[in-house]
Amino acid sequence: MSAPHHAQDAHQLSWLLVRRPWPVLVVSLCLAVLLYAGWVLWVGLNTGVVTKVAPAGATVTVEGISYRLVELYATDRVADVDGGEGVQAPPGASFVVAHLEVDATRAEVVEGDTPFSTPGEVLRVTCQTELRGADGMTWSHEGPAVDRTYPSSCLDGGRLTLEQVYPVPTSQLDRIQGVVVGPQLGPGVDRVLRLP
Numbered sequence: 001m002s003a004p005h006h007a008q009d010a011h012q013l014s015w016l017l018v019r020r021p022w023p024v025l026v027v028s029l030c031l032a033v034l035l036y037a038g039w040v041l042w043v044g045l046n047t048g049v050v051t052k053v054a055p056a057g058a059t060v061t062v063e064g065i066s067y068r069l070v071e072l073y074a075t076d077r078v079a080d081v082d083g084g085e086g087v088q089a090p091p092g093a094s095f096v097v098a099h100l101e102v103d104a105t106r107a108e109v110v111e112g113d114t115p116f117s118t119p120g121e122v123l124r125v126t127c128q129t130e131l132r133g134a135d136g137m138t139w140s141h142e143g144p145a146v147d148r149t150y151p152s153s154c155l156d157g158g159r160l161t162l163e164q165v166y167p168v169p170t171s172q173l174d175r176i177q178g179v180v181v182g183p184q185l186g187p188g189v190d191r192v193l194r195l196p
Contacts, residue, residue, distance in 0.1 A: 050188075050189045050190065051132075051136075051180070051189070051190040051191075051192060052189055052190070052191055052192070053177070053178070053191075053192040053194070054191050054192060054193055054194065055194075056194045056195060056196050057069075057194070057195065057196025058193070058194075059101075060181065060191040060193065062181050062182060062183055062188070062189075062191060063107065063108040063183050063184065063188075064104075064106040064107045064108040065102060065103065065104045065106070065107050065108075065127060065154065065181075066101075066102065066103040067100050067101070067102055067127075067129075067162075067181045067191075067193060068100060068101040068193070069098060069099075069100055069178065069179050069193035069194065069195055070099050070100065070101050070161070070195075071097075071098070071099035071195075072096065072097070072098050072099075072176075072178075072179065072195055073096070073097055074094045074095065074096050074097075074168070074173050075089075075094065075095050075097060076088065076089050076094055076095070077089065077095075078095050078097070078144050078148070078165055080147055080148075081147045081148055081149050082147060086144075087144035089167065090167065092169060092170055092171075093167050093168060093169055093170060094167075094168055094169075094170050094173060095144070095165050095166065095167060095168070096131055096139075096165070096166045096168050096173070096176065097163065097164075097165050097166075098129065098131070098163070098164045098165075098166070098179045099150065099161055099162070099163055100127075100129070100161070100162045100163075100164070100179065100193070101159075101161060101162075102127055102154050102159070102160055102161070102162045103158075103159045104127065104154040104156075104157045104158060104159070104160070105157055105158055105159065107154070107157055126153050126154065126155055126184065127153060127154035127162055127181075128140075128141060128153075128184065129141055129164050129179050129180060129181050130166075130179070130180040130182075131164075131166040131168065131176060131178075131179055131180070132176070132177045132178055132179070132180045132192050133168075133172050133175045133176050133177060134172075134175035134177065137172070137175075138180060139166040139167065139168050140166070141164040141165065141166060142165075142166065142167060144165065148163055148165075149163070150162060150163035151163070152164060152165070164179070177192055177194070178192040178193050178194040178195075179192070179193045180192050180193075181193060
């Protein structure tokens with residue numbers, strides 16, 4: 001006896017949904033909004049630039065290369081390795097010099113056809129960095145063209161001390177947070193290195 005009653009209730013429910021479709025519409029719209037919100041969250045987490053500050057003195061690994069900041073200082077003049085005249089910073093600016101211990105023995109190498117290369121070309125990570133200031137401001141490694149003791153790239157691989165020189169407005173020197181290392185061959189997480 002309960003089976004016909006149950007069938008009758010189901011028939012009445014389906015008849016109500018046909019006569020008044022707004023409950024189905026509301027549920028459908030709620031599901032669509034939840035799906036859209038989830039998609040937006042996923043895209044934001046997986047395609048945006050994410051920056052994480054490493055503990056002071058920490059070693060971080062990005063694209064197979066280990067980095068550790070060992071020295072960071074400001075100067076008005078960058079000297080030549082041969083004792084030459086060097087280069088004076090422009091008026092209102094200083095050079096910030098960063099020395100990093102780098103282990104590039106396991107650097108990632110991409111071969112073949114990528115959006116960044118020609119077919120058959122080999123792409124290697126070059127250990128480029130940025131200097132990070134307050135409010136996310138960054139300065140690229142654009143040091144003066146002088147011969148220095150330490151290399152400014154790790155193209156040859158191996159373990160080395162890397163030097164990066166950044167021209168920075170003198171007014172921003174006290175707002176420097178650290179050196180940023182991040183992926184060069186695709187998306188990922190930027191790491192801010194700080195002195196121990």
